[in-house]
Amino acid sequence: MKRCLLIINPSSGQRTIQNSLDKLTGQLILQQLVNHIDVFYTKKKDDAYNHVLNVDEKNYDFIIVVGGDGTINEVVSGMVSTNKKIPLCILAAGTVNDFANYLNLPNQVDKVCAMIKQFKTLCLDVGKINDRYFMNVAAGGMFSDVSFTVSKADKKRLGPLAYYINGIANLPSQLNTNIDLKVVIDNYETKEFEAKMFMVSNTNRVGGFDRIIPYADVQDGLLDLIIIKKCSVTDLMTLSKDYLLHKHAKSPFIFYTQAKKITISTKQELVIDIDGEEGSPLPVTIEVVPQALNILIP
Structure with missing residues (x-):
């Protein structure tokens, strides 16, 4: 025993x-x-x-x-x-x-x-962000602060609905979010974006939604970066439709890549979400830690 x-x-x-x-x-x-x-x-x-x-x-x-x-x-x-x-x-x-x-x-x-x-186990990757770790996602920009600005009382009373209510209540300011991002991928490729938000994910499930990051895999030794580029409300509606049809990764409003190490910076003040909790301000360096954790699975 x-x-x-x-x-x-x-x-x-x-x-x-x-x-x-x-x-x-x-x-x-x-x-x-x-x-x-x-x-x-x-x-x-x-x-x-x-x-x-x-x-x-x-x-x-x-x-x-x-x-x-x-x-x-x-x-x-x-x-x-x-x-x-x-x-x-x-x-x-x-x-x-x-x-x-x-x-x-x-x-x-x-x-x-x-x-x-x-007692079946799965050995999986985790993400490291500066000196912290995450299993699921690190995100910044539009709607990324919802999970840590909702009160504990509302979470207990309303469950996931509390997040949606908060997002709708702050919809105008959320939709007006724009960030100037500089991204360095695996220490050699540098890109700059005008963006609405970004997510660096270890899994394909974020904020209660499946397949947001369609190719994410906790055993592939990679993290997945998805950036929603600056776009209009109409474009965001089109992007939402593409998500429902499982083709958003190929949208012109999306930048999507996989990497072992990602550095993200901005001249603006921006605190990111780490697994639903308030995390670090930019700049951050995010990297994968392969086969770092043994999880019991069904």
């Missing part, structure tokens, strides 16, 4: 997950999947990150994290920055859960226990 560390964010968006924790721990013991569980509750930002930094991986066979993309990011950052290879089990309890949904990870206790019993 195994020993596990259970890290829980009690303020995560989905209270139903929190109410299932007794069932989870009970089933882990009852099914003899573990013989020891240490539980750690986060109280504030970076608690999960700091706790994982000090974990001795010899003490555990795997880690379970219960929380949203932000909490998962903290755990992953702590593991990757200290080169811990303990398998990670994710029980998504956030508002959008992009990373967990991309991997089709279960959020029902019985299915999570079945996944732990099977």
Whole structure:
């Protein structure tokens, strides 16, 4: 039998997950999947990150994290920055859960226990942005600040709808966003853009939408950069239609490439989103860390 560390964010968006924790721990013991569980509750930002930094991986066979993309990011950052290879089990309890949904990870206790019993792992890449890490996306510009400007109360009360309401309420200012970007790709190709927004992604799911980054793959050793160029509202509507038809990557309003290292700068003040949390101001250097993390999958 195994020993596990259970890290829980009690303020995560989905209270139903929190109410299932007794069932989870009970089933882990009852099914003899573990013989020891240490539980750690986060109280504030970076608690999960700091706790994982000090974990001795010899003490555990795997880690379970219960929380949203932000909490998962903290755990992953702590593991990757200290080169811990303990398998990670994710029980998504956030508002959008992009990373967990991309991997089709279960959020029902019985299915999570079945996944732990099977103990099948996937070794995947993560992104590094300056001195931080991300599993899913780093983004800046139009609508990229929505995820960290919505209040926790609204997230709990409205779920993903809170993001859409915030975006609509600030639609005029969001649509007027324009950024002058300088992008260096793999240290040799430099491009400049007038842009609405950019995303550097490890997966193809962003903001609850599938296939936003159509060719992203967490095992290809590359990050995917997509830039929406400066365009009119009418052009954005056309681009939205192209997305629904799965052909937006070839739109004249899109720049799309894959790279191992991307440097992005601007003369404007711009703070980016990292896995749904407020991140670093530009300039940033973003690079892939190949095969950095072992994840339990169904």
